[in-house]
Amino acid sequence: MHEASIAQNVLDIAINTATENSAIKINKVCLKIGQLTAIEENSLKFAFDALKEDTMAANAELLIEHIPIVGKCNNCGKKDTYSEMFFSCSNCGSYKMEILSGEELSIKEIEVD
Amino acid sequence: MEKINIEEKILSKNIKKADALRELFKEKGVFVLNLVSSPGSGKTSILESTLTGLKDKYNIGVIEGDLQTDNDAKRIRKLGIKAHQINTGGACHLEASGIEKSLEQFDLDNMDLLIIENVGNLVCPSSFDLGEDCKVVVISTTEGDDKPAKYPSMIRVSSALIINKTDLLEHVDFNTEECIKYAKGIQPDLKIFQTSCKTGEGIKHWSIWLAEAIESKRKS
Numbered sequence: 001m002h003e004a005s006i007a008q009n010v011l012d013i014a015i016n017t018a019t020e021n022s023a024i025k026i027n028k029v030c031l032k033i034g035q036l037t038a039i040e041e042n043s044l045k046f047a048f049d050a051l052k053e054d055t056m057a058a059n060a061e062l063l064i065e066h067i068p069i070v071g072k073c074n075n076c077g078k079k080d081t082y083s084e085m086f087f088s089c090s091n092c093g094s095y096k097m098e099i100l101s102g103e104e105l106s107i108k109e110i111e112v113d
Numbered sequence: 114m115e116k117i118n119i120e121e122k123i124l125s126k127n128i129k130k131a132d133a134l135r136e137l138f139k140e141k142g143v144f145v146l147n148l149v150s151s152p153g154s155g156k157t158s159i160l161e162s163t164l165t166g167l168k169d170k171y172n173i174g175v176i177e178g179d180l181q182t183d184n185d186a187k188r189i190r191k192l193g194i195k196a197h198q199i200n201t202g203g204a205c206h207l208e209a210s211g212i213e214k215s216l217e218q219f220d221l222d223n224m225d226l227l228i229i230e231n232v233g234n235l236v237c238p239s240s241f242d243l244g245e246d247c248k249v250v251v252i253s254t255t256e257g258d259d260k261p262a263k264y265p266s267m268i269r270v271s272s273a274l275i276i277n278k279t280d281l282l283e284h285v286d287f288n289t290e291e292c293i294k295y296a297k298g299i300q301p302d303l304k305i306f307q308t309s310c311k312t313g314e315g316i317k318h319w320s321i322w323l324a325e326a327i328e329s330k331r332k333s
Contacts, residue, residue, distance in 0.1 A: 002206055002237035009123050021117055031123070038236050038266040085265035085299055095301040105240070109118045 003040060006105075007047035014057055014110050023112035026057040030111075034067040034104035036085060060110075069102035127241055130209035134216075134244025141221040144330035145229065146323070147243050149267060150251035151260075152233030155277040157185045158310040159251060160228060163320050164194055171225040171327055176215050178207040178232045185230065195219060206237035209244055225327050235264040246330065247272035254278045254285050258292035265299045273304040275319060280309040 014029050029048075033039050041064055048062045069082045075094035082102075088095045122128060138145050148156050157177075164173055175196040177185040186198035197218040199211050212229065219227070229245060231238040239248075250271040252260045255278060261268045268274070274296050276289060289307065296303050304322065308315035 002240055005204070005206075005208070006123055006240075009126060012126070013119065013121055013123070017117055017119055021115075023115070023117075027114060036266065036269070038239055085269060088298065095298055105124060106122050107119045109116055109120075111114055111116050113114055 002038075003043035004047040004051070006039065007044055007051050010048065010062075010107055011051055011055065011057060013107050014060070015055060017110060018056060018112045021112065024056065025113040026060040026110055027113060028061050028063055028111035029057065030063045030065065030108045032065050032067055032104045032106045032108050034102040035069050035083075036099065036102040037105045039105070065108065067101050067104045070100040071097040071102075072100055074098055124240065124242075127209050130213060131242035131244040134209055134212060137216075137221070138227070138244060138246070139330075141224065142331045143221055143224050143227050144327045145227045145243075145245040146326075147229045147231060147238070147245035147248045148251065149231045149235070149238045149248055149271070150233060150253075151235045151256065151264075154233070154251040154253040154256065155310060156230050156233070156251055157188055159275060159277060159308060159316075159319075160230065161188060161192065162308075162310045162313065162316045163323065164189070164192055164228075166316070166320050167226070167324065167327075168192060168194055170324070172223050173226045173228070174219045174224050176207075176212065176227070176229045178211075178230060180204075180232065201232060205232055205234045206241050207231055207243060208241050212243050225331060226323070235260070235267045239267045239270050246326070249273045249275060251275045251277050252292065254281050254287040254289075256287075258288045259295060261292060261296035261299060268296050268299040268303065271300065271303065273306060273322070275306045275308055277308050277310070279307050279314055280311045 018026050045062055052058055071082055072079045073089035074096040076092040078091040080090045150156050173194050175189045177198045183198035186196040189196035197215050248271045250267050306319040
C-alpha cells in the first residue's frame with residue numbers, strides 16, 4: 001500500500017501550493033499517472049479520501065489522467081503504443097525499446113477557491 | 114474557482130532527498146545497493162553468504178528494513194558487520210528520509226559498501242529511490258518462473274536479477290530459462306545470477322560482480 005505515501009505527498013503539494021496562492025479551499029486535484037508506474041487507482045483514491053479529512057482539501061475530488069506507454073524501437077525506429085510492460089517492438093520484435101511516456105507520476109494542477 | 118498549474122512530480126520530496134544522498138555517497142566513494150524481493154526469497158541469506166567473503170577486504174554497512182523485529186540485523190551483526198534495523202511499523206517500503214536518518218549510525222568516511230535490504234515486497238519499493246547505485250532483485254525458485262511478468266515494475270528498475278535457491282530446482286516446477294526470458298523482455302540489460310546459499314553455487318560469481326562495482330565506485 002505505497003498508495004498511502006503517494007496520497008500524502010499529493011496532499012502536501014496541493015495544500016502548500018494552495019496556501020502559497022492564498023486559496024481557502026481545494027476543489028480538484030489533477031494527477032498524471034503513467035501506466036508503467038505500479039499505482040492502483042482505487043487504493044490511491046481511498047487513501048486520498050481518508051487523508052484529506054480535516055484539511056482544506058476535505059471536499060476535493062481526485063482526477064487521474066492515465067498516460068499510455070509509448071515506446072520507440074532503437075532497432076527499426078518504430079514508435080507505437082503498448083498495453084503491457086513486457087513488450088518488444090510491434091514491427092521488428094526487438095527488445096531494445098526506449099520509453100517515451102508511461103513513467104509519469106505527477107501532480108498537474110489544482111482548482112481552488 | 115481558480116486553476117493553479119503545478120506540474121510537479123508527486124514524489125519530488127523523496128527524489129530530492131535521494132539525489133542528495135546519491136551525491137553524498139559519490140563524494141564518500143560508497144557503493145550503495147538496494148536489495149529487493151518478495152518476503153522469503155533469501156535476501157538475508159544471500160547477504161550472509163556474500164558478505165562473509167567480502168568483509169575482510171571491504172568496510173561494509175547494512176541497513177535492514179522490516180515491519181517489525183531486528184532479527185535480520187542480528188543475523189548480519191553475527192558476521193561482525195555493522196547493521197542498523199529500520200522498523201517501518203506498517204509501511205511496505207523504505208523511503209529516502211529513513212535512509213538519511215539511519216546514516217547517523219554509520220561512518221561513511223570508512224565505508225566501501227552500503228547494502229539496503231528493503232522490506233520484502235515486489236511492488237512498492239520500485240517507486241522509491243533511496244539514492245542507491247542500483248537495485249538488485251531476488252526471485253527464488255519456489256516462487257514461480259513467471260514472477261518477472263507478474264511484477265514487471267520492479268524488474269524494470271533493477272540492474273541485476275538473482276535467481277536464488279537453485280538447490281531446490283529438482284523439486285519445483287521452475288523453468289529458469291522462462292524466468293530469464295520474461296525478465297529480459299522487460300529489462301534487456303538485466304544481469305542474471307543463479308545462486309544457492311545451501312550449496313554456495315553462484316555466490317562467487319555474484320560476489321565478483323559486487324566487488325567490481327565497489328572498486329569502480331571507489332576510483333570514481
